[in-house]
Amino acid sequence: MILGLLAAYGWVQLVKRREMREMADRQAIKTRTSPAPRGVIYDRNGNKLVDNRRALHLVIQAEELPKDPALIEALALALQRDPIDLKRRIQASRQAGSNRMVIIQDNLDEVGLAQAELLRARFPFLSIETAPRRVYLGQDLAGHLLGYVGEVDESLMKKTPGKYQLGEIIGKSGLEASHNEILKGVDGERRIVVDHLGREVALRGLMESVPGKSVFLTLDAGLQRVLQESFGTENGAGVVIDLRDGGILAMYSSPSYDPNLFLNRLTQEQVKEFWQNPVRPMLNRATQGLYPPGSTFKLLTALAALDKGIITPSTRFTCSGHKNFYGRDFRCDGVHGSVDLIQAITVSCDIYFYELGQRLDIDEIHAAAVKYGLADRTGVDLLHESASRVPSREWVKKARPKEPKWYAGETISVSIGQGANGVTPISLARFYAALATRGKLFTPHLLYGMRDETTGKLAPIPPPPTQNSGMDPNTWAALDQGLNEVVRNGTARSIAMPNLAIAGKTGTSQVTTFVDRSHYAGLAKKLRDNGLFAGYAPHGNPQIAFAVVVENAGFGASSAAPIAKKLCEYWFIQRPVKPLPPPAVKPFSSFQPDEEGEAP
């Protein structure tokens, strides 16, 4: 009997002592990951757009994760959550051996806190922790552009093994996603001694988290607000580009969304509203919406014809209201008589550009689109940008394999921006930026510089390279004059201002197809076209270029052009005089909600 005891103690204390000591340490010494606050996001004038604040969360610490499925089910029931989902989440965390807590309920308010305490009495493995939480101060001011954050998806983790940790908060869309590496910071770790109830008894080691780098955007919050407000309830998008470097001064997609909503677990109704809505509010129309450019495209047709030497700016065609091309009657909005290029642009004469379309091959138009940056992505620093499309023979083979032949009649439609054309507002804005700057092809971008929150220093990031499309000076002069005439005497004369010369082109195009067609069912608006306006200002010394698309709003002159006017009014007249380069911002803690840094 004595030998049996000695053998048992010898086995446990001599042979298995390391294993046992490890087990003792494992339950007494815990490593807890403390998430780093993400970088603060400012507009170009130092207005805070996105901040962090400490929030209380109901969590399960990694070592407390319950094993009993019945217990998890009971918890899910108490939380009114899907038990399968919760079980999967908890299981995944346990299997990954993650040190991260699993957030059960995010951002507790007073009522939530009281409920969480009650839950803790029933489920002692729950705890309440503070962690930084994103606050989008402008709410829906720039929802698509800023994006939102959330726990990394399992699918993304599988796609990029080792890059993310389970439970890590990453940018899910917008700038939060595209500049996640800059914004995310380095999570800290606390090694603590806990007692049998998991209560912290002593601190063994601490690795402070490093906050993410704060960034200044090229965005001007005031201009952005004007853009947002001028859309009202209309759907569409607008982009304003800084002609010095291609920085985006404003970019709005309507309907917008409030990213704060996506920090919480969405209700089923919200999921439906955001992702199954025929209006597709989650789509960033500015970079992802493909719209037929309508008459705004005529400048590209003109460029193709001028570059080819088919016409000169003084070449005239006669408009009698309609003309037959390839056996089909094509109509014009008016009877313009004999017009040269500048007049044709001013009054947006379709016949003139049909004539050019007849003399051009589709591949020549496509080549011009490539040359002037209207046939691809702009390379803006946002994910999932759509590529603008100007058809070519090659494209048509892929796009309509059943009917791979290109018909010359189609070129006629393309020449006035209809047909298979589809451009994103951002690429249209860039095209007009090229027209404003005698051919500069910018890479539109949103990142102005990085601000180190600890040193307070702002390090500007050099803008991405600008290419020169090699626009002929004479060609440019004619188009520039034509665009100015549009506002002075042409289709957009309603927005002419006495003290500011705007150059631009109206456009009206048939409804886009990316919005689910059922959205238009039974609506009178169904028959109404998208209105467009693209241009730059001030004429003669352009500083900004813009493109505005208003869906189903009829003529561009009456829907989109007034928005452009408001943008110019704000930017050149009403804007509080502020130095464009970001001022030195006084140091502050990135954790405190900013009193004076109100939402712009």
Added chain:
Amino acid sequence: MKISFNTLDRRLLMAMGLLTFMGLLTIFSAGRGSASQGHMWIKQAGWMVLGFGAMLAVAHMNPARLFRGSAIFYALGILSLLAVFAIGKKIGGAQRWIMVGGLTFQPSELMKWLALLFVAHRLGTKPPTEILTWELFGVAGLAFFPMLLVLKQPDLGMAISFLPILLLIPLIRGLKAKWVALGLVLMALLGVFAWQKVLKPYQKQRVMTFLNPNADLQGKGYQINQSRIAIGAGGILGKGFTSGTQTQLNFLPVKTTDFVFSVWAEERGFLGVLIALGLFGLLLNRILDIGRAARKASEVYFCVGAAGIFALHIFVNVGMVIGILPNKGMVLPFFSAGGSSTVSYFLALGLVMGIHRRTLGQ
């Protein structure tokens, strides 16, 4: 009455003293950092002083007088056990304690010694060869009756600690197969009777949990697991006084009573376990030696029974905390905190010492 240490068995005294000291240190360490148990070591030290005094007093009495009074003691003990049912205090579903002036007293702790005393006395009145079989049954009954009462509290661990008294029967009759068989049948019948007539359903549940700790992983299984980790983490030399994480961070359950030896093993290591077991061995050896040298049969019987009870507690507790024996809730002599048990062990040792003195002729 003149108290003389010289007349006491030195080795027994030394083993007991060291074990008591070790036990007190362990309770001090186990209670550290706990509001409810922080002062337990002081209380325990008080019980030890009280027990030590009682031991000395008993050691200086004439054992024969104690044996003569054993019938009365036994009767009083039974009465106090019955009183438990009438006025006893219920703690955690079991009714084992009587409140006496603010202190809780557990009659069953003392009762096993009184039963042993009475049985030893009864058997000692005649030469072994003249003891009739029915008398042996009667003697067994004397042990079984309080045992049943204890079982009804319910306190299975304590009930089992009455069993060593039955060791005296083979001591008298020799270890014969039929006696062993009879003993087993008797116990089986008793078990069946208790199961069907005495125990209530929730008590049965409790017994089932006692018998099969793995069925209750969150409860008893958790305890054993934590205890094994504590013991193993102690390694060869231990983690040092008041430095065991299992103990200090409360991972170890009931660490001042049932699992007190795990605390010792964690903080003192395998070496400490060897020392403790060596001292227990010495203690048992001395009790048996004293019994062997005793002149009267009842004294021999008492010593053998006492060694049996001590051995059972030591073996079951030390085996239980490391998980080779099921968790029966049996305390470890000199280590586990508790007034009734501590004083009872000292009283029993006092009688053994008294027997020793008598043998030496003082």
